Structures are given as structure tokens and as C-alpha cells.
Amino acid sequence: MYIVVIEDDRGALISEHVLAEAPLRFGRTPDNEVVLPSSTVSRHHARLYLEGLTAYIADQESSNGVLVDDQRIHRPTAVHEGSQIRIGDYRVFLERATGKLKPDQGGINTAILHPEQAHAKLVVASGPQAGREHLLFDPITCIGRTDENDVTLADVSVSRHHARLKRQDDASYIVTDLNSSNGTLLQGRPVVQSARAWHGERIQFGNVECVLVDPQGKGRSPRQQRQWIIFGLAVLGAALLGAVVSLLLKS
Numbered sequence: 441m442y443i444v445v446i447e448d449d450r451g452a453l454i455s456e457h458v459l460a461e462a463p464l465r466f467g468r469t470p471d472n473e474v475v476l477p478s479s480t481v482s483r484h485h486a487r488l489y490l491e492g493l494t495a496y497i498a499d500q501e502s503s504n505g506v507l508v509d510d511q512r513i514h515r516p517t518a519v520h521e522g523s524q525i526r527i528g529d530y531r532v533f534l535e536r537a538t539g540k541l542k543p544d545q546g547g548i549n550t551a552i553l554h555p556e557q558a559h560a561k562l563v564v565a566s567g568p569q570a571g572r573e574h575l576l577f578d579p580i581t582c583i584g585r586t587d588e589n590d591v592t593l594a595d596v597s598v599s600r601h602h603a604r605l606k607r608q609d610d611a612s613y614i615v616t617d618l619n620s621s622n623g624t625l626l627q628g629r630p631v632v633q634s635a636r637a638w639h640g641e642r643i644q645f646g647n648v649e650c651v652l653v654d655p656q657g658k659g660r661s662p663r664q665q666r667q668w669i670i671f672g673l674a675v676l677g678a679a680l681l682g683a684v685v686s687l688l689l690k691s
């Protein structure tokens with residue numbers, strides 16, 4: 441399975457799609473799976489499909505053609521992760537969805553090597569990777585779908601470069617969304633630009649929910665502590681009020 445990334449000439453992300461059993465058709469009209477609204481793109485421009493484990497792209501007799509590595513193709517052509525594909529004004533990239541982790545990323549191996557040097561860890565709480573742990577060592581941690589990130593979350597809902605965590609002197613973290621396609625949530629609320637997070641809080645990248653905890657897997661944020669204090673005061677207030685009402689009724 442591949443993830444197909446579409447960018448414009450400036451490098452801005454246009455859309456992302458999954459290439460599995462069903463082919464992807466590219467064109468200007470809405471009946472295509474990948475709609476590219478540009479006069480440089482034909483109504484039915486190209487088709488991308490899998491044969492076994494190999495991806496092929498075919499030109500559908502378009503006006504401006506399909507370029508692979510700067511060469512116009514005239515027959516179905518095999519493409520891979522390093523191929524440079526152009527359809528009109530758009531660039532197309534393939535990413536193989538393997539879910540591979542870098543050797544120094546999270547999990548048991550990292551925990552055995554240097555647990556005392558970590559300042560936190562992200563624990564995946566949902567999806568196929570649920571339970572996987574990513575220890576955080578550097579002051580700034582980049583999270584995304586591809587392997588060049590510090591934390592790799594191999595899910596189609598996660599952008600290539602999705603978000604960034606920056607540790608602060610007060611042991612909190614600044615969460616920054618990197619203009620991801622599906623957004624970042626902190627405690628269920630969208631991170632518009634940046635937001636402050638603490639150990640014990642939930643951060644969701646696309647559809648992948650994680651919990652930020654200390655290296656021992658513990659942590660309660662000041663927000664949670666305040667909530668417990670407010671709850672305790674509310675319970676105490678209700679009890680006192682009940683006692684006063686009871687005394688008034690007896691009198």
C-alpha cells in the first residue's frame with residue numbers, strides 16, 4: 441500500500457490519498473478520485489494503480505502528458521518512492537505505508553538503552569499501534585508519518601510533518617500544529633497554532649490519540665490537579681450545605 445501525496449508548484453500540500461487495490465484516477469472533473477482543478481490538467485489525465493507490489497502510472501491521452509523524472513511517458517511506467525511525477529502544475533509523490541520505526545525510536549529498545557535521559561514519552565492509545573511508547577530525549581520533538589520525524593506515526597490521517605513538541609523550563613510542552621491535513625487536538629480541543637500541554641494530557645494527531653506522560657508512565661497535569669481541587673471543594677460545599685439544611689429543618 442502507498443500513500444500518494446499531491447503538492448502544487450510552491451510545495452504546498454493539496455491532498456493525500458491511499459493507493460491500495462483500487463486504482464486512482466487523476467483529472468480535472470469530479471468523477472476522478474483525485475481532482476486537480478487546473479487548466480493544465482485534462483478532464484481524465486492519468487491513472488495510478490498497483491500490480492502486485494509495484495505501482496504504475498499511465499497517461500490517459502492527456503493534452504499536457506505525464507512526466508516521470510522529467511521525461512514524458514508514452515506507456516504505463518513503474519514508479520516508486522523516489523520518482524518525481526508531474527501532472528500539469530502538480531507534483532505527485534509516493535510513500536510506502538510500512539509503519540517502520542527508526543532504531544532509536546521509542547519502545548523497549550530505547551527504554552533499555554537510555555531511560556534516565558528521557559524527559560517524557562508519548563504512549564499511543566488508539567489504532568493498530570496502541571500501546572507503543574516513544575521516549576522523548578531532545579528539547580524539540582517532531583511528529584509525523586514519515587521516518588525523518590523523531591516520532592513516526594504510520595497512519596494515513598497523520599501528515600508527513602504533522603506537529604512539534606517543545607519542552608519548556610516549567611516541565612510543560614508547547615504543542616504546535618504544522619499545518620497538518622487533519623489537525624492536532626489537545627485534551628479534545630483543536631490546536632489552532634500552539635497550545636501548552638502537561639504530563640498526563642491527551643494529544644491527538646489526526647486519528648491517532650497519544651498520552652503524554654513522564655518516563656515512568658505517570659503524570660498529572662496542573663489542569664487535572666485544579667479539576668480535582670474544584671471537585672473536592674464542590675463536594676465539601678455540598679456536604680456543608682446539606683448539614684446546614686438538616687440543622688435548619690430540625691430546628
